[in-house]
Amino acid sequence: MPKFNHPYLDLARMEMLKRVRLKTRGAAEGTFAGPHKSNYRGTAVEFADYRNYVEGDDVRLVDWKVYARSDRFYVRLYEAERNLLAYLVLDTSGSMEFAGAVQKTQPKLEYACRLAAALAYLVVSEGDEVGLSLADARVHEHMPTRASWSHLGALVETLGRTKAGGRTDLGGCLMEVYRRVVRRGVLVVLSDFLDPSPQVWKSIDLFRRSQFDVILFHVVHPEEIELPDVAMARFHETEGGSGSFITEPEVVRTQYRERFARLLAEVEAASKTRGCDWYLARTDTDPYLFLKHCFLAREVR
Secondary structure, three states, X not given: OOOOOEOOEOXXXXXXXXXXXXXXXXXXXXXXXXXXXEEEEEOOOEEEEEEXXXXXXXXXXXXXXXXXXXXXXXXXXXXXXXXXXXXXXXXXXXXHHOOOOOOOOOOHHHHXXXXXXXXXXXXXXXXXXXXXXXXXXXXXXXXXXXXXXXHHHHHHHHHXXXXXXXXXXXXXXXXXXXXXXXXXXXXXXXEOOOOOOHHHHHHHHHHHHOOOEEEEEEEEOHHHHOOOOOOOEEEEOOOXXXXXXXXXXXXXXXXXXXXXXXXXXXXXXXXXXXOOEEEEEEOOOOHHHHHHHHHHHHHHO
């Protein structure tokens, strides 16, 4: 196993995740033998069905007990096991640059990159495949799924070069990613979901109808949940616009708090309605401990 020296992937901290795995709750579909159940029929360990024996079949698969009862040859079929495919979609729009005005943390994009790097490491360490798509108004970087350590290194380096900027069209980007994937697996979306348009949910519906397992990491800064306690603040348009205004946070605090809470509730409800896992990822929390709690909650479900 190679050593990685990148600020977005702390292998010492990854030790707290050594007992967790990213598993699909549905049927995985990959290209190599692996630990995840597939809809393909093969010769793995879990019995699935019978079919009639045809010339050329391995006689070791003939069920002789069935032959003794029926005087006919049947071959046992098993659920093949395939490697998991994980598709990471990272929102790199301008709003992901926010790092706080008073309570400074790492920017939302940097926090999301750390989550993505840790998830990619977990996937590759299991011999599974991971890909990455960077999205703002369009998909401007798409790395197909691979399972090698060199691919993981390139993926982490790509995350390290990522900058936040521009507007977002997450729904359109997810649609483009859907057109590019060739086999189902786990879709992981890391975004602040500040514009959860109907197109976002239409795209996620496509993945779900294709039996993808979908996990949404809703990345927020604590000051987005509760405005900071300052006398005066300037509010900026963060996704490609230049508009701004100055006001006292106390003037808009109650209305803002209610609207942002409603946004979180709507995204969470839309996710759960579709059978997606939704996790609120605050940038003031440890990313590795946060992932551990997410995996534990996912195992319980």
